[in-house]
Amino acid sequence: MLDLQSLLNDISQTLSNQTDRGKVADYIPELAKQDNQHFGMAIATIDGQLFSTGDAFEPFSIQSISKVFTLTMALGKIGDKLWERVGREPSGTAFNSIVQLEQERGVPRNPFINAGAIVVSDVVLADHQPKETIGEIVRFIRCLADDDSIMIDEDVAQSEGDTGFRNAALANYMRAFGNLHHPVEETLDVYFHQCAIAMTCVQLARSGLYLANGGMNPLTASKVVPRHRVRRINAIMMTCGHYDGSGEFAFCVGLPGKSGVGGGILVIVPDKAAIAVWSPGLDPNGNSKLGTMALEMLVAKTGWNVFGA
Ligand code: GLU
Numbered sequence: 001m002l003d004l005q006s007l008l009n010d011i012s013q014t015l016s017n018q019t020d021r022g023k024v025a026d027y028i029p030e031l032a033k034q035d036n037q038h039f040g041m042a043i044a045t046i047d048g049q050l051f052s053t054g055d056a057f058e059p060f061s062i063q064s065i066s067k068v069f070t071l072t073m074a075l076g077k078i079g080d081k082l083w084e085r086v087g088r089e090p091s092g093t094a095f096n097s098i099v100q101l102e103q104e105r106g107v108p109r110n111p112f113i114n115a116g117a118i119v120v121s122d123v124v125l126a127d128h129q130p131k132e133t134i135g136e137i138v139r140f141i142r143c144l145a146d147d148d149s150i151m152i153d154e155d156v157a158q159s160e161g162d163t164g165f166r167n168a169a170l171a172n173y174m175r176a177f178g179n180l181h182h183p184v185e186e187t188l189d190v191y192f193h194q195c196a197i198a199m200t201c202v203q204l205a206r207s208g209l210y211l212a213n214g215g216m217n218p219l220t221a222s223k224v225v226p227r228h229r230v231r232r233i234n235a236i237m238m239t240c241g242h243y244d245g246s247g248e249f250a251f252c253v254g255l256p257g258k259s260g261v262g263g264g265i266l267v268i269v270p271d272k273a274a275i276a277v278w279s280p281g282l283d284p285n286g287n288s289k290l291g292t293m294a295l296e297m298l299v300a301k302t303g304w305n306v307f308g309a
Pocket of ligand 1 (some may be wrong): 062063064065082096097114160167195259261262289
């Protein structure tokens with residue numbers, strides 16, 4: 001029998017001795033304040049068990065992990081029409097690169113690089129006021145996690161808004177190609193706020209369960225998305241969820257995952273569980289250094305992967 005709690009304790013213990021813990025993101029001033037000594041991890045299983053270790057109950061900025069949830073919402077709103085405005089190929093470039101966008105005439109490679117996620121936010125905005133849409137995104141995530149305490153960290157949202165010049169460049173560029181349908185400030189307002197949602201590892205693991213359970217949220221017994229869409233979302237997480245480190249993550253961990261520059265990673269174990277890990281120090285690709293190490297240790301012991309080996 002797999003003792004997941006002992007396994008998490010062992011991982012946490014092993015990593016506490018790690019001296020090279022990566023570098024916290026400093027291009028968003030509010031995130032630069034994070035302490036890279038944090039480490040938390042949680043596993044929520046589809047049959048209702050929860051295991052956690054370390055700082056698993058401490059909220060952190062989910063950043064790009066929010067892109068999984070807004071992608072789910074956008075597909076719910078316009079279905080496969082989304083793929084006319086954003087691709088689904090790994091980018092092979094940095095998460096905030098503008099070069100590729102010029103070559104590909106304003107259609108971003110995938111929904112998880114910043115440009116693609118900004119298009120997705122524009123779809124979710126759908127002619128509403130940014131405030132309403134931001135509320136809709138938070139309500140959606142609260143429903144997924146079955147937890148009404150999930151909030152936006154307004155200081156992080158403000159910090160991103162004040163310094164998000166690159167994202168503004170990407171958005172303006174896409175607007176010039178007609179691939180943003182709302183004023184740039186409105187779409188970015190939604191994008192910055194979704195990135196600034198704060199969640200704990202426990203909340204995040206619970207919120208990912210619908211993707212491990214064929215589209216049905218086991219916490220509330222409600223259907224979130226059809227099964228075929230789960231397959232698509234998980235595929236994009238596998239191929240594009242770690243930016244330019246996505247191949248490496250698939251190779252070393254072998255599960256669909258999405259990272260954020262706050263140091264969180266959400267991982268889906270189809271038909272079994274959702275895992276969230278957080279440690280703010282990042283590797284050069286912008287993915288949590290200890291988080292990735294922890295996941296490698298976990299899959300080595302559990303044998304969890306999507307390749308049947
Ligand atoms: N809010 C961040 C940005 O737009 C998200 C990046 C990330 O988490 O990878 O730069």
